[in-house]
Amino acid sequence: MAGIIKNRQVAANNWQLLKAGADKSLPAVPEGDVIVPLAQWLAQKDALLARKGRLGVWLANTDDPAVIAGDLNHFDLVAVDFPHFTDGRGSSIARLLRERYGWTGELRAIGDVIRDVVFYLSRCGFDAFDLKAGEDAKAALSAFGDFSEAYQTSVERPQPLFRRRAATAQAAAAK
Amino acid sequence: MYIYDEIDQRIVDDRVAQFRDQTSRFLAGSLSEDDFRPLRLQNGLYIQRFAPMLRVAIPYGLLASRQLRALAYIARKWDRGYAHFSTRQNIQYNWPKLEDVPDILEKLASVQMHAIQTSGNCIRNTTVDHFAGVAPDEIVDPLVWCEIIRQWSAFHPEFAFLPRKFKIAVSGAETDRAAIQVHDIGLQAQYDDKGNIGFRVYVGGGLGRTPIIGTVIREFLPWQHLLTYLDAVLRVYNRYGRRDNKYKARIKILVKETKPEVFRAQVEAEWAHLKDGPATLIEEEVERITKRFTRPAYQKLDKLASGYVLALGRDKAFASWARRNVQAHKVAGYAAVTLSLKKTGVAPGDMTDAQMEAVADLADRYSFGELRVSHEQNLILADVRQSDLFELWQQARELGLATPNIGLLTNIIACPGGDFCSLANAKSLPVADAITRRFDDLDYLYDIGELDLNISGCMNSCGHHHVGHIGVLGVDKQGAEFYQISIGGAQGNKAALGKVLGPSVSQAEVPGVVEKLIDLYIERRDSAEERFIDVVQRIGIEPFKEHVYGGHHKKPAGRGEQLAAA
Ligand code: SF4
Numbered sequence: 239m240a241g242i243i244k245n246r247q248v249a250a251n252n253w254q255l256l257k258a259g260a261d262k263s264l265p266a267v268p269e270g271d272v273i274v275p276l277a278q279w280l281a282q283k284d285a286l287l288a289r290k291g292r293l294g295v296w297l298a299n300t301d302d303p304a305v306i307a308g309d310l311n312h313f314d315l316v317a318v319d320f321p322h323f324t325d326g327r328g329s330s331i332a333r334l335l336r337e338r339y340g341w342t343g344e345l346r347a348i349g350d351v352i353r354d355v356v357f358y359l360s361r362c363g364f365d366a367f368d369l370k371a372g373e374d375a376k377a378a379l380s381a382f383g384d385f386s387e388a389y390q391t392s393v394e395r396p397q398p399l400f401r402r403r404a405a406t407a408q409a410a411a412a413k
Numbered sequence: 414m415y416i417y418d419e420i421d422q423r424i425v426d427d428r429v430a431q432f433r434d435q436t437s438r439f440l441a442g443s444l445s446e447d448d449f450r451p452l453r454l455q456n457g458l459y460i461q462r463f464a465p466m467l468r469v470a471i472p473y474g475l476l477a478s479r480q481l482r483a484l485a486y487i488a489r490k491w492d493r494g495y496a497h498f499s500t501r502q503n504i505q506y507n508w509p510k511l512e513d514v515p516d517i518l519e520k521l522a523s524v525q526m527h528a529i530q531t532s533g534n535c536i537r538n539t540t541v542d543h544f545a546g547v548a549p550d551e552i553v554d555p556l557v558w559c560e561i562i563r564q565w566s567a568f569h570p571e572f573a574f575l576p577r578k579f580k581i582a583v584s585g586a587e588t589d590r591a592a593i594q595v596h597d598i599g600l601q602a603q604y605d606d607k608g609n610i611g612f613r614v615y616v617g618g619g620l621g622r623t624p625i626i627g628t629v630i631r632e633f634l635p636w637q638h639l640l641t642y643l644d645a646v647l648r649v650y651n652r653y654g655r656r657d658n659k660y661k662a663r664i665k666i667l668v669k670e671t672k673p674e675v676f677r678a679q680v681e682a683e684w685a686h687l688k689d690g691p692a693t694l695i696e697e698e699v700e701r702i703t704k705r706f707t708r709p710a711y712q713k714l715d716k717l718a719s720g721y722v723l724a725l726g727r728d729k730a731f732a733s734w735a736r737r738n739v740q741a742h743k744v745a746g747y748a749a750v751t752l753s754l755k756k757t758g759v760a761p762g763d764m765t766d767a768q769m770e771a772v773a774d775l776a777d778r779y780s781f782g783e784l785r786v787s788h789e790q791n792l793i794l795a796d797v798r799q800s801d802l803f804e805l806w807q808q809a810r811e812l813g814l815a816t817p818n819i820g821l822l823t824n825i826i827a828c829p830g831g832d833f834c835s836l837a838n839a840k841s842l843p844v845a846d847a848i849t850r851r852f853d854d855l856d857y858l859y860d861i862g863e864l865d866l867n868i869s870g871c872m873n874s875c876g877h878h879h880v881g882h883i884g885v886l887g888v889d890k891q892g893a894e895f896y897q898i899s900i901g902g903a904q905g906n907k908a909a910l911g912k913v914l915g916p917s918v919s920q921a922e923v924p925g926v927v928e929k930l931i932d933l934y935i936e937r938r939d940s941a942e943e944r945f946i947d948v949v950q951r952i953g954i955e956p957f958k959e960h961v962y963g964g965h966h967k968k969p970a971g972r973g974e975q976l977a978a979a
Contacts (some may be wrong), residue, residue, distance in 0.1 A: 326574030359568035
């Protein structure tokens with residue numbers, strides 16, 4: 239199985255990603271660790287919780303993360319799908335999960351995820367990246383260093399640059 | 414000028430390295446064309462009709478002479494010796510080679526410039542009143558706030574891939590010269606009755622295929638909350654803006670389709686979570702940014718320089734230039750000078766490398782080494798001593814930059830159009846040229862008085878034709894280039910969208926139609942003070958329609974049948 243990036247390292251991927259059929263029918267759930275679509279979680283909560291393997295859920299770019307805000311303690315992983323890397327909805331979903339709904343577990347970007355968006359996504363709260371086929375996870379690790387600083391507040395660093403600057407200036411003045 | 418600190422510089426340098434890497438991966442074949450496209454667009458790089466086009470940001474239109482020299486150097490070394498100032502305080506190069514772009518960006522970074530987010534579906538260069546900081550009618554100097562917005566918007570991780578492009582404009586004066594009501598977000602800086610700075614927030618304005626005047630969603634947003642509020646608006650847009658149809662993807666459509674009141678409620682609900690969070694601005698930051706702006710060291714001068722007054726009386730040509738191209742300044746004895754890039758025979762906004770260097774010299778000599786770029790595609794020396802005006806005029810004239818036509822019909826705003834732009838329906842530059850030639854007589858031009866004529870080569874409206882008193886839009890009629898004429902548009906506080914006059918006309922007919930519009934205006938105005946736009950607003954478009962198309966609204970009558978009544 240192809241490797242993913244997790245916590246800024248290449249890691250093995252032990253999860254199976256389940257997708258609904260073309261007719262929206264829910265997939266059968268195999269043994270082991272699975273990431274189910276939101277609809278499946280909503281329809282089969284009890285059965286999914288009674289299973290042995292670990293449980294993850296994935297959100298589509300059009301899903302509202304508020305729907306699972308109260309369920310987060312049941313999951314070992316939450317994933318957000320990017321049908322195309324230029325669809326930025328997943329970035330807002332990630333921030334909401336982290337900053338508003340308090341998700342602290344693994345947050346994985348799946349779908350059309352390329353090396354060049356890893357830096358941004360990481361700032362939005364993703365700590366795992368299942369890159370699209372053909373991308374080299376090892377080579378993509380350098381993406382975390384694309385920029386050495388950033389102006390805005392982010393999940394990784396809630397204090398925006400201007401507050402950190404002000405704090406440094408204050409500390410210098412106090413010396 | 415805002416002067417970068419070490420971190421600002423580092424971020425821009427990092428971007429150059431990132432783009433160099435992306436370009437080489439693309440050229441080596443490991444980054445696909447489809448994946449590279451959105452990435453290069455975020456760096457202002459288009460693949461145009463003939464060659465790539467690189468759009469460089471001139472943040473809020475402010476430019477130092479050393480930066481203009483660097484732009485000249487780039488034009489000479491990597492392009493064909495000229496560049497084009499756009500209507501959004503950007504400069505565009507039409508002929509760079511893809512593999513040279515990283516070097517161009519590096520050269521830009523060396524003078525604290527960049528091409529970050531000058532294209533693509535992200536937050537674009539913030540624009541401002543081109544007389545910011547010097548206009549006598551200014552309430553709040555907006556430049557500091559523009560730089561704060563620039564930093565907030567640069568590489569914002571959440572809003573890098575919006576449904577569509579997103580443009581913010583800021584004004585701090587009584588007269589709106591930044592067209593804030595036709596931007597995705599428009600900010601009017603003002604004071605409340607306790608003397609606190611804040612912003613009136615317009616949202617969902619825009620031109621293009623569906624022109625809309627923005628709605629006020631907040632009367633007064635205290636400055637501390639500027640960034641959290643912007644985050645809230647952008648988040649609502651990022652989540653709910655349409656992505657299924659690129660013509661319906663701008664925020665104006667979202668605001669319209671959800672209804673402005675509902676949209677406002679969504680923003681308020683989102684903001685309730687973000688308000689007072691870490692992105693809340695602090696006084697230290699505003700002070701820090703303010704201090705990093707260099708300000709002209711004005712001298713104490715008389716309100717009116719006597720030499721200037723004498724020269725005005727002595728030299729008629731100088732006086733008419735001063736009347737059109739010299740604007741009042743809030744500091745006694747100073748004036749703001751517009752160098753016109755609208756000379757007959759030159760494409761609006763085009764400038765050669767030699768002209769750029771010469772203007773950089775003028776800026777050093779007469780205006781503290783700084784200049785501005787206006788959305789009307791002219792350059793401005795904002796801080797000139799009145800006593801230097803005569804000398805400056807003589808030098809500008811030699812450079813071909815003293816056409817006294819600011820605010821007049823031949824100060825045409827035109828997009829690059831079909832000569833360069835692959836989206837165009839029709840050419841815009843030859844139309845501008847033909848009109849300029851038709852109205853080359855200065856006395857006639859003055860008699861016509863204030864008139865904005867704007868030309869776009871297609872519905873994307875880069876030439877702002879909707880808000881021209883006369884607007885010209887290139888349309889495609891069974892594969893042929895035609896032009897739709899509208900009248901009654903206006904920018905500024907009384908922003909209005911022009912109304913289409915009638916069936917579109919061929920390129921050759923456009924100057925004749927404009928002439929007919931002017932004829933009727935001159936006939937119907939009640940005094941020389943009543944401007945074209947005033948007459949249109951007073952008598953409506955019907956009489957103009959009638960005059961152009963005749964009784965039956967058929968083909969416009971040709972030139973020569975009607976001569977100026979003036
Ligand atoms: S208005 Fe149309 S033709 Fe003109 S520059 Fe914009 S996209 Fe191109």
